[in-house]
Amino acid sequence: MKRAIFPGSFDPITLGHFDIIKRGVKLFDELIIAIGINADKKYMFSLEQRKKFIEDCFQHEPKIKVVTYEGLTVHFCQKNKVDFILRGLRNPADFEFEKSIAHTNRDLAPIETVFLLTSANTSYISSSIVRDVIRNHGDYTKLVPKPVRFQ
Numbered sequence: 001m002k003r004a005i006f007p008g009s010f011d012p013i014t015l016g017h018f019d020i021i022k023r024g025v026k027l028f029d030e031l032i033i034a035i036g037i038n039a040d041k042k043y044m045f046s047l048e049q050r051k052k053f054i055e056d057c058f059q060h061e062p063k064i065k066v067v068t069y070e071g072l073t074v075h076f077c078q079k080n081k082v083d084f085i086l087r088g089l090r091n092p093a094d095f096e097f098e099k100s101i102a103h104t105n106r107d108l109a110p111i112e113t114v115f116l117l118t119s120a121n122t123s124y125i126s127s128s129i130v131r132d133v134i135r136n137h138g139d140y141t142k143l144v145p146k147p148v149r150f151q
Contacts (some may be wrong), residue, residue, distance in 0.1 A: 001029045001030065002027075002028045002029045002030075002083070002084065003028060003029060003030045003031075003032065003080075003081065003082045003083060003084070004024065004027070004028040004030070004031050004032070004083075004084035004085065004086045004114065005031075005032045005033075005034045005073065005076065005077060005080075005082050005084070005085055005086065006020065006021060006024060006031060006032070006033050006085075006086040006087075006130070007033065007034045007035075007069075007073045007076075007085065008033075008034075008036065009035065009036055009037055009038065009041065009043065009050075009068060009127070010033075010050050010053070010054060010127070011043045011044055011045055011050060011111065011127050011131065012044070012045050012049075012050060012053055012114050012130060012131075012144055013050070013053050013054050013057060013084070013127075013144065013145060013148060014122070014125045014127055014130055014143055014144055014146045014147060015049065015122045015125055015142075015143060015144060016088060016090065016118050016119075016122040016123070016125040016126070016146075017088070017127075018122075019118060019119050019122050019143045020086065020088035020116050020118065021033065021057075021058065022112075023116055024086045024116060025061060025064060027086075027114070028063070028084065028086075029063065030063055030064075030065060031063055031064050031065075032035055032064075032065045032066075032067055032080070032082065032087065033054050033058070033064060033065070033066045033067070034067050034068070034069050034073070035046060035047065035050055035051055035054070035066070035067070035068045035069070036068075036069060036073070036075060037068055037069065037070045037072070038075075042137075044134070045129045047068060051066055051068060052144070053147045054066045056147035057145045057146075057147050060090065067130050072108070073085060073105065074105045074108045074109040074111055077109065077111050078109055078111075082111070083110075083112065084111065084112050084113070084114050085102070085111060085112070085113045085114070086113075086114050087091060087102075087104060087113055087114070087115050087116075088115075088116055088117075088118050089115050089116070089117050089118065090118045090123045090124070090126070091123065096113070097139065098113070099113070101113075117144075125143050129143070130143050130144060
């Protein structure tokens with residue numbers, strides 16, 4: 001069974017994340033959307049809200065599981081017998097950053113990272129941009145899946 005984790009903070013999940021998940025689920029028998037917990041980070045949405053947004057997005061997809069975790073992603077992978085980490089790439093800066101993490105992860109454990117390029121129509125979207133649009137009362141609904149559209 002090919003299992004992968006798609007880790008992130010998902011604060012909130014965006015159409016870019018949604019696109020990577022929809023395409024990534026076709027590659028694996030199970031795709032675990034893993035919301036990382038970082039006590040030092042200030043989130044706009046609570047952990048429960050972020051988890052519910054994702055669960056609502058994929059409620060009809062049996063190959064997707066949504067969990068939360070703390071600590072290193074590779075430790076989560078080892079504990080849960082996950083062999084692949086799925087990551088989305090928007091631009092060259094993402095690649096350089098993600099490449100370093102992938103090399104480090106593979107050095108720590110026999111886990112492969114699979115990269116998918118974001119679709120052209122979502123490559124500009126990031127959670128930080130969405131949060132900024134929300135904070136400034138802009139129309140963020142074009143940037144997120146329906147379960148996140150709360151206004």
